Amino acid sequence: MNIKTPIIMEAVFILIALVIYLVTSNTFFIFNFLYIGSAISIGLYFMAKNNRYARNIIMLAVGSYLFFYLGILGHENLSMSGFWYYLFLGVFEAAVIHFLIAKILGPLLFGRGWCGYACWTAMVLDLLPYKTPQNPRKNWGYIRYVLFLVILCVVSSIFILKISNPDLIIYYLFIAGNLAYYIIGIILAYKLKDNRAFCKYVCPITVFLKIFSYFALLRVKVDEDLCVDCGKCIKSCPMDVDMLDNSRKRENATECILCLNCVHACSKDALKL
Ligand code: SF4
Ligand code: SF4
Ligand code: SF4
Structure with a gap:
């Protein structure tokens, strides 16, 4: 993952916070999206540094906030x-x-x-x-x-x-x-x-x-010139996606959760987001 990705992600969430605030005039949404965006961006930074637990920590930070804080305590x-x-x-x-x-x-x-x-x-x-x-x-x-x-x-x-x-x-x-x-x-x-x-x-x-x-802009794609067909990426996928096929109709195409396990499993650097 490119080190710029966390910065782009933070910027996207700041934009979302501003748009939703302008639509609703509710300052809560500024806090809400800044928290979620920052948790994801910090986690993505550590993912870029190959920390194997970074994605789980992002999920716990965002998921717990939404479920326990907003859902259980906030009755949302x-x-x-x-x-x-x-x-x-x-x-x-x-x-x-x-x-x-x-x-x-x-x-x-x-x-x-x-x-x-x-x-x-x-x-x-x-x-x-x-x-x-x-x-x-x-x-x-x-x-x-x-x-x-x-x-x-x-x-x-x-x-x-x-x-x-x-x-x-x-x-x-x-x-x-x-x-x-x-x-x-x-x-x-x-x-x-x-x-x-x-x-x-x-x-x-x-x-x-x-x-x-199905129409997602962000997708894992393979560079066929670099790939040596070792199959490590396929074995690492939790969602059974055939990421070696770049078409939108690839097997289980709409199952990809962008966990990047396949990208990290590839020693040839043949997979990119
Ligand atoms: S791990 Fe890399 S080299 Fe091996 S099959 Fe997958 S993309 Fe190709
Ligand atoms: S990013 Fe994760 S879910 Fe998507 S194809 Fe790669 S391993 Fe599978
Ligand atoms: S499919 Fe997505 S939304 Fe549904 S439980 Fe799994 S991770 Fe959560």
């Missing part, structure tokens, strides 16, 4: 249920802004960077023992679409049935949903010997992420 449901809830209410606040930046518009620029550097579910899953998949990928991707529809129906029913105390319900949904994600994610990781099994088959957010990251 930043999950998919919160996104639909505040969108239906017409409130352009935390969850809607969060989804727009991290999961809908942002992926056009940085793909699934959210999944590699900020997700509070994966910050725990990535600490489990199976950092690269030990078994072939299963054909279970349909589960994410089922869960996506279930969440949409649950949130819609709050409005259709005019359930009282909807804010409290949405808060409990945030806690219960994320607890379930942690439990399912950890069980799947051990059963399938794959830390990222939950991401591959269950996570409903990937319905958005996979669509928009």
